Amino acid sequence: QVQLVESGGGLVVTGGSLRLSCEASGLTFRSYSMGWFRQAPGKEREFVGLITWSGGSTYYADSVKGRFSISRDNDKNTVYLQMNSLKPEDTAVYYCAAPGEANVVLTAQGGYKYWGQGTQVTVSS
Secondary structure, three states, rough: EEEEEEEEEEEEOOOOOEEEEEEOOOHHHHHHEEEEEEEEEOOOOOEEEOOOOOOOOEEEEEOOOEEEEEEEEOOOOOEEEEEEEOOHHOEEEEEEEEEEOOOOOOOHHHHHHEEOOEEEEEEOO
């Protein structure tokens, strides 16, 4: 059974930083790209970024490019989302996700089969 557990959310002021973690179990983690998504109140869930299975490539939404970075530790089955220069519009529930198959790179959330429970990030102005 695949489980993804996020942690690290919280309340931060504008311009601050947070690092989210997502620990995976039940899958061959080093073979899966991992995505981060977010859902703000009253909005659709949107793609934030992803990292390929080896960690060799990352992709980001334009809205977070240059402020957020994704990394992973395959020995710890954990993927990270480092968020810097946070803005109030970054307020959302953040989810990590894994695709339904190994060795694929997807930005569309429809291709992601496994999801964490989400962690709340609130950025105060």
